Structure formats: structure tokens, C-alpha cells
Amino acid sequence: MANIVLVPGYWLGAWAWDRVAEPLRAAGHDVLAVTLPGLAADGADATGIDLATQTDALVAEITTRESSDVVLVCHSGGAFTAYEALGRIPDRIARIVYVDAGPVPEGTSLLDLTEPEERARIEAEVAERGDGRYTYPWDPAAEPAMLDGITPADLETLRTRAVAQPYAVAASAQQVGDAARLKVPAHMITCMFPAEQVEAMLAQGHPFMAEFAAAEVKSVHGLPTGHWPMFSRSEELAALLTEIAG
Template identity: 45%
Template structure:
């Protein structure tokens, strides 16, 4: 059996993984679903000082404090920043990093550097008190090409009701890497764009996808929208369990 640490994307907390964690635990796996500083039940810890390093420390502290080893560390969407940083800091504790409709962030880049200007500008303008980034409208997500496939009105309403403001520095701080996690086994689970398209971008040397062509990578597809933990939770659990069966590096 495997140990999973599940890290949600922006505006989400551990609650987002409930329907994925349940079948994994039922199968005998150990699951730690994470709420990062300033989010969900930890929203009271939000402040202008909360940034990328705060969230990396959240993860490394969990791994060390609980003495977790041979971990399958899963990042959804914007959770990739903290996960990539944690894998860099304590690679000896991690069997595999899984990017769920996400991908690794390069050294020196901030998450907002990856956003199209038409999406980034209104988000930056919406920041409250200089450090709280509210959840955009779903229309803004759609306009930016973010897929809501598989989410009905009830799911979207629950998402908005439970979402919390994202600490703004977690999207503006550049990620700093040492190269410590370079050889760690990694996987991409592509949900909202075809794996054929990903492979084509790897082959073309696309600056974001080219790194996914290395020998440490496994590529999988789970066709749905950008939030598979809501739209296909049982299938998300199944693909994570399959990836956990693969040997690490």
C-alpha cells in the first residue's frame, strides 16, 4: 500500500479531495489531504507574508513531522508550485510526484507568469487588501480556456461556497529550486487537454512541456475538466493508485 499526500489547487483546501481520498483509503492506502496556510479551515492564517515558501514549508514540515517516506506527492493545478518546491527540498522522502492537470514550475518562475495576460490582468485587479485573491467567476475561467467539463450547477455552487481567497504572494513569488528533485519519478495526468497534444508539444520543444519528455516521466490521460477530483473522483483515485504501483527512481 502507498502513502499519498494530496495538494489542492488555488482557492481549495483538503475538502476538495474527500471523494478521492475515500476510495484510496478503502483500498488500504494512507492519505494525507492538505490545506495550505491561509486556505479552507486555515483561512485565519492568511496574511501578506504568506507566499510560495510558506506553502513549501507546509509540505516539508508535514513530511518530516509525520516521518512520511516513499510518498506519492500529488499536485492539482496551482498546487504544482508548492509540490515542485517540496520535491526539490526533500526528494529522499518522495517516490513519485504526480501532476494532475498541472505541471512542474521552472526555477525562477511565478505561477502568474504562466497565465495569459487577458486572464492575469483582471485577477490582479481583483486582489483585496493587497494580499487576498478571490476566486474568479466561472465565466472568466471559461474565457481563459479552463474546462469546467463534468461540473453541474450543484458542483459549481459547492465549489464557490467552499472556496477561500488565495494568498496573493503564492502566485507572484518566483519558485527557487536547487535541482534536488530533478531525478525524482514524475507523472502527468492530463485531464482537460488531450495527451496527443501534450506529446506534440513535448516533441516541438514547447517551453512549458519540453521537460515532460525525460525518462523520469509517465504520461496518463483522464478525460474530463480541470477539476477531476469533482468531476471524476473515483477514476482520479484509480489512476493515482495505478501510478503508485510503478517503481520510483
């Protein structure tokens, strides 16, 4: 059975993986879901928490575990932290799995990938709040595709338990690290885009896929749903992770 570490995306803590972790453990896997620095529900000032802070914490979690063959699973913006950790300790990672996410090139921040209007909104909120954080609206009317499959109860959970995201994490440039990371098998579980579309982008050499394409062993898996499959298709996601973990 596999040693699986689950990394949540922005605004979420380890709790977001509960419905996935349970069937994984029932299948015999050793599962650890992490809450990255700045995403605990403590309301602390997050001004000094950046991508390096989160990566340090994730590397510490992995290196203190007995197993040296971790299956590192990351969702959404958590891929920045996970990929940076992979670049630091590739010898401790058996494979990396991106859930509706993927690695980005050296020097790229999440804010670089954000629409100008949304980036301006975020920066204005950060300036107004003064605690180094920004929120997500969780508005199904504004983001119907993102929230596809989310029940009203799930949406209420997300609204009440999500934590304002540390801005410095989103503003930090990705550091890709050791080239040995490219020898670690990489898997992409794509939800909002059809797997066939992602495969075509890989085949065409799309620059957005360049870092994932550089992995020596890689595969794409489709799980059609919204951006938070740990809620909308948790059982299927757990089954797919078990299949990938081997």
C-alpha cells in the same frame, strides 16, 4: 500500499480531495490531504503568505510522516508548492503526480503564465481588497471547458467553500532546488489537453514542458474532463492514482 499526500490547487483546501481520498483509503493507501497556508476558511489576512510559506508547511507535513516514500500528488497551482518541496526533500518522495498541472522552470511565477488582462484584473482586486487575496469567478458561462463535468451541486460547493487565493503565492518565482528531484519518477495526468497532444509537446521539446521532460522517468496519463477532476471524475482519478502509486 502507498503513502499518498494530496495537495490542492488554488482556492481549495484538503476538502477538495474528499471524494478521491475515500476510495484511495478503501484501497488500503495511507492518505493525507493538506490545506496549504492561506487556504483555510478563516478569512485571515494573507499578505505575508508566499510560495515559500506554503512549501515550508508542505515539507513539514511530509518529513513528520513515518514513511520516506511519499507519492506526492498535486493539482493545478498546487504544483508550484509540490515541485518546490520535491526540490528540497527529493529523498522523501517516491514519485510526484501532477493533476492537470506540471512543473515550471526556475524563476517562473504563476502570474507570469497569466494573460495580461487577467493579471491586471487580479492586481486591481488585490489592491482594492487590501488583504493580499483574490477570487475566482466560478462562472460556467465564461469557463465552460474548465468546468466541464462539474454538476450544479459541485459548482455550488466550489462557490461556497473556495477561499480567496493568497496573491503572493501566485507572484512568487518557482525555486526548483536539488537536481536530485529529476531522479524522482514524474507522472502527468492531463485533463483539459489530450494526452497525445502533451506527448507531442514533449517530443518536440516544447519549452513549457522542459522541466517535466528533464525527469529521468516520466509518463503521461489522459483523464479527459474539466480542470477539477477530483469532482468531475473522482472515482476514475482515484483508480488512476492507485495504478500510478503501484
